[in-house]
Amino acid sequence: MVKITPIPAFQDNYIWLLHKDGHAVVVDPGDAAPVIRFLKQNHLHLDAILITHHHGDHIDGVESLLNVYPAMVYAPAKEHYSFPHIAVSESTEVHLANLNLSFQVLEVPGHTLGHVAYYGSNYLFCGDTLFGAGCGRLFEGSPEQMYHSLQRLAALPAETAVYCTHEYTERNIEFALTLEPNNQNLIIRAQSSREQRSQNKPTLPSTIALELATNPFLRCAVAEIQSSSKTNSSLPVNVFTAIRQMRNQF
Ligand SMILES: [Zn+2]
Structure with missing residues (x-):
């Protein structure tokens, strides 16, 4: 089984680290230091780095990680990156x-x-x-592009x-509660999120x-959200x- 751990970075980022049998992959390492610390503490070798987009809080740790580990980097073909990488686009398969x-x-x-986005084995x-x-x-x-992108993610299997x-x-x-104050699922989620964060x-x-x-952005066909909009x-x-x-x- 693959283990997936969030490595907190900056104010509110998570660098997701996947590992199995001593091998690790990270997604969007904006900062190298906490990743290297985790890899060393857990005796893991970094095999690969997955990049979703070019913002600094997602990529600024890549060069430093590559100085320590000869990892393969996968990054979007439609953006420019200064580090060596494999350019990925729609339907590229990334095999780890x-x-x-x-x-x-x-x-x-x-x-x-x-x-x-990277999707496979029920992970997104x-x-x-x-x-x-x-x-x-x-x-x-x-907005049209983002709406369409979110619709694609919404169509993935429910258990993803x-x-x-x-x-x-x-x-x-x-x-979301300002748009749908009576959504019971949202009220329950508000409570569980508060508990988790506390x-x-x-x-x-x-x-x-x-x-x-x-998620109101996936619920734009719901009458109450239409009316609140x-x-x-x-x-x-x-x-x-x-x-x-x-x-x-807001
Ligand atoms: Zn961003």
């Missing part, structure tokens, strides 16, 4: 032999234009696209475990099922555009 895992690359533009590493009860900001892409890169769940739930535990991974039940249109993509804008001001 020592972990006995294969991930399929999904292009999910919106937060950045080249953003990718989605970077800054989907968050617990929320979604990433639109730094480069259009969702590994996001930031601990934003509590704040996202606060916002014990300094991550609220992640989530699941696609839980996101479908509580104050758009005249009932087109889900227009509702998405409106509530993403509201979240920016």
